[in-house]
Amino acid sequence: MDRVFNFSAGPGTLPAAVLEEAREEMLVYKDAGASVMEISHRSPQYTELAETTRQHFRDLLGIGHDWKILFLQGGASLQFHQTALNFLTAGAVGNYVVTGAWAEKALAEAALIGEIHTSASSADGNHNHIPDPDSWDVSDKAAYVHITSNNTIFGTQFAGDPDPGVPMICDASSDFLSRPIDMDKYGLIYAGAQKNIGPAGVTVVLVKDSFLDRIPQGLPTLMDYRTHASKLFHTPPVFAVYMVEKVLRWIKQGGDLSAMKQRNDEKAALLYERIDIGDFYRGHALTGSRSNMNVTFNLPTEQLEGQFVAEAKSHGLVALKGHRSVGGIRASIYNACPRKGVEALASFMSDFEKQNG
Amino acid sequence: MDRVFNFSAGPGTLPAAVLEEAREEMLVYKDAGASVMEISHRSPQYTELAETTRQHFRDLLGIGHDWKILFLQGGASLQFHQTALNFLTAGAVGNYVVTGAWAEKALAEAALIGEIHTSASSADGNHNHIPDPDSWDVSDKAAYVHITSNNTIFGTQFAGDPDPGVPMICDASSDFLSRPIDMDKYGLIYAGAQKNIGPAGVTVVLVKDSFLDRIPQGLPTLMDYRTHASKLFHTPPVFAVYMVEKVLRWIKQGGDLSAMKQRNDEKAALLYERIDIGDFYRGHALTGSRSNMNVTFNLPTEQLEGQFVAEAKSHGLVALKGHRSVGGIRASIYNACPRKGVEALASFMSDFEKQNG
Numbered sequence: 001m002d003r004v005f006n007f008s009a010g011p012g013t014l015p016a017a018v019l020e021e022a023r024e025e026m027l028v029y030k031d032a033g034a035s036v037m038e039i040s041h042r043s044p045q046y047t048e049l050a051e052t053t054r055q056h057f058r059d060l061l062g063i064g065h066d067w068k069i070l071f072l073q074g075g076a077s078l079q080f081h082q083t084a085l086n087f088l089t090a091g092a093v094g095n096y097v098v099t100g101a102w103a104e105k106a107l108a109e110a111a112l113i114g115e116i117h118t119s120a121s122s123a124d125g126n127h128n129h130i131p132d133p134d135s136w137d138v139s140d141k142a143a144y145v146h147i148t149s150n151n152t153i154f155g156t157q158f159a160g161d162p163d164p165g166v167p168m169i170c171d172a173s174s175d176f177l178s179r180p181i182d183m184d185k186y187g188l189i190y191a192g193a194q195k196n197i198g199p200a201g202v203t204v205v206l207v208k209d210s211f212l213d214r215i216p217q218g219l220p221t222l223m224d225y226r227t228h229a230s231k232l233f234h235t236p237p238v239f240a241v242y243m244v245e246k247v248l249r250w251i252k253q254g255g256d257l258s259a260m261k262q263r264n265d266e267k268a269a270l271l272y273e274r275i276d277i278g279d280f281y282r283g284h285a286l287t288g289s290r291s292n293m294n295v296t297f298n299l300p301t302e303q304l305e306g307q308f309v310a311e312a313k314s315h316g317l318v319a320l321k322g323h324r325s326v327g328g329i330r331a332s333i334y335n336a337c338p339r340k341g342v343e344a345l346a347s348f349m350s351d352f353e354k355q356n357g
Numbered sequence: 358m359d360r361v362f363n364f365s366a367g368p369g370t371l372p373a374a375v376l377e378e379a380r381e382e383m384l385v386y387k388d389a390g391a392s393v394m395e396i397s398h399r400s401p402q403y404t405e406l407a408e409t410t411r412q413h414f415r416d417l418l419g420i421g422h423d424w425k426i427l428f429l430q431g432g433a434s435l436q437f438h439q440t441a442l443n444f445l446t447a448g449a450v451g452n453y454v455v456t457g458a459w460a461e462k463a464l465a466e467a468a469l470i471g472e473i474h475t476s477a478s479s480a481d482g483n484h485n486h487i488p489d490p491d492s493w494d495v496s497d498k499a500a501y502v503h504i505t506s507n508n509t510i511f512g513t514q515f516a517g518d519p520d521p522g523v524p525m526i527c528d529a530s531s532d533f534l535s536r537p538i539d540m541d542k543y544g545l546i547y548a549g550a551q552k553n554i555g556p557a558g559v560t561v562v563l564v565k566d567s568f569l570d571r572i573p574q575g576l577p578t579l580m581d582y583r584t585h586a587s588k589l590f591h592t593p594p595v596f597a598v599y600m601v602e603k604v605l606r607w608i609k610q611g612g613d614l615s616a617m618k619q620r621n622d623e624k625a626a627l628l629y630e631r632i633d634i635g636d637f638y639r640g641h642a643l644t645g646s647r648s649n650m651n652v653t654f655n656l657p658t659e660q661l662e663g664q665f666v667a668e669a670k671s672h673g674l675v676a677l678k679g680h681r682s683v684g685g686i687r688a689s690i691y692n693a694c695p696r697k698g699v700e701a702l703a704s705f706m707s708d709f710e711k712q713n714g
Contacts, residue, residue, distance in 0.1 A: 006390065006391045006395055008395060008397050010397070011592065011595060013391065013395050014394060016384065019383050019392050022383060023380050023384065026379060027360060027376050027380065033360055033673070033675060034363045034365075034370065034675075035371060037368060037556035038363055038368055038371055038556075039368060040365045040366065040367070040676060041368065041557070073430035073558070073594070074435075075591050076591075077578070077579050077591040078430075078431075080579075081577040081578070081579055081580070109578060192592060199595065201430070201558045201595070201597055220466060220470075221437075221466060222431060222434050222435045222437075222438055233434070234432050234433075235367065235551055235557045237557055237558035238368060238557045239557070239558060239597070240558055240594070240596070240597075316390070319396075319397060319400075
């Protein structure tokens with residue numbers, strides 16, 4: 001069977017060149033005489049691999065060694081708990097900008113730990129927009145403001161990096177390394193790898209040294225970010241890190257993050273143009289809040305939406321069914337989704353409208 | 358470069374046939390039109406994969422659906438915290454049998470949660486034995502007795518499944534599925550996959566329904582075992598589960614766990630015979646407590662130990678350096694370590710002794 005154009009919301013598509021390289025090395029990694037999955041995490045091979053991967057992050061994001069780069073596990077869902085456990089200290093308030101289902105979950109986990117405050121919410125419009133940062137209500141005692149930079153389900157995305165006056169914690173799972181980031185605005189950024197930077201199984205956490213200093217004593221060892229910042233404490237998810245290294249190298253081969261953003265903007269524009277051309281397709285996200293990672297839209301009827309998904313699949317365009325919270329169609333066009341795939345989808349959208357509009 | 362005989366303590370060697378199958382499927386998994394790393398964890402392909410993997414566990418261990426089989430992340434180190442958080446409830450005492458470094462860490466994490474008690478310890482003999490279960494001091498209010506079934510660093514292993522009168526929680530990371538288990542003795546068994554059943558990145562947790570009922574309310578969502586027992590809550594480490602499925606299928610192809618135990622016993626005997634034949638090699642573990650997963654021994658001098666490791670490597674026998682707590686040599690001969698590799702090591706040991714003894 002051939003490879004299809006895969007619009008899965010996550011785990012998402014990976015660059016074919018990355019998969020080919022992994023295939024090539026599957027039985028023997030470099031000079032190890034064994035697969036990368038079979039070597040000690042204390043071996044020179046893994047040590048070099050991890051450091052190379054960290055350097056890719058530094059190069060792409062323009063950060064130095066005052067940022068610690070951690071390869072953790074448990075996904076964004078565990079980070080909802082862990083960020084609060086480390087930074088929602090006594091007397092402080094965790095501020096949350098609620099722009100979708102994942103932000104709601106982050107807030108709910110923090111509420112189990114300490115005092116929380118909703119700085120802004122887009123719930124009134126079924127999360128079809130990003131609340132204007134100028135309108136956010138940030139507590140006096142805010143320990144941080146937590147944002148979700150891209151909202152997979154609803155197809156909204158922050159246009160840039162807000163400045164709420166306190167360090168932000170960002171769940172960047174669904175748009176990480178899809179564009180430049182103004183790192184000065186953040187204390188910690190976390191991202192499950194499985195959308196833009198690798199396979200499921202590793203959560204990349206970037207945390208500033210000065211932010212680490214705020215962590216109280218007595219936390220469970222694995223939950224304390226300092227455990228991982230100070231040394232390689234336990235076995236990391238070696239293969240997932242190995243894949244992230246390849247994906248980051250692939251990103252760098254295409255230029256910097258501005259170049260990546262431009263490619264992503266252009267891909268997304270191909271679909272939004274199709275949506276805006278008439279009344280057949282209706283975008284869920286408001287224009288200024290549109291995501292260039294997840295393009296969400298509805299058709300005139302649910303029946304047509306079902307037909308769209310089925311016919312697209314027969315054309316090799318798969319995983320387009322929208323999340324039940326929005327319904328309709330969701331095209332996830334992360335970094336590795338090739339422009340050719342997006343062009344094929346845009347073309348299919350035109351044809352489908354002609355036949356059914 | 359060719360594949361070597363790999364005695365890494367973990368991540369450990371995988372069956373070559375498993376790696377070859379993964380290589381074959383790297384770009385397209387079954388009818389998915391994409392790599393297994395690129396498909397949704399809600400897809401029919403992953404749903405079937407996870408259920409097949411669970412069925413392998415049920416088949417091999419002879420358990421039914423009253424055991425939940427969870428694919429978590431964070432390794433044994435996170436389980437040290439999570440088991441205590443779920444089961445070390447108010448008024449109860451966590452009992453620990455301390456047979457090595459990992460058991461010590463498990464106990465230390467539990468001490469952050471509640472009351473703990475050391476039922477037995479082998480610290481007096483630098484953990485060269487498993488304390489006789491008849492001598493264990495189990496608290497009246499014991500919530501559980503926690504054991505480490507095999508001790509990677511020291512090369513000791515429980516000879517069977519003790520019966521301390523309360524359910525046991527077992528860290529089986531380093532001998533899981535290397536032999537049959539009397540599951541009735543346990544409430545929960547956990548294992549990082551990277552020694553006997555797959556690559557790093559997935560922690561398999563088996564937990565009995567009746568044990569789940571003991572969990573208190575209000576735990577962090579990801580830390581509550583019931584979150585994962587009731588449904589697929591968040592993105593699992595898909596590729597690691599995929600590899601575990603293949604390794605378990607490979608185990609079943611070789612027969613049941615009794616057959617696996619026999620092969621492991623025979624492999625270990627090849628090395629212990631070499632050790633016992635004279636005074637040149639001195640085994641660390643006492644005879645009745647010897648591990649058939651990690652064979653630990655010393656040579657007359659540290660210099661000879663260094664020479665042994667270096668010469669072995671030049672013969673394609675790698676990762677034999679012992680842990681600093683014991684020094685000397687550690688040969689990790691998990692399920693997937695081929696008999697041929699163990700024979701080559703035994704033969705090398707004879708030659709090395711002849712030349713240096």
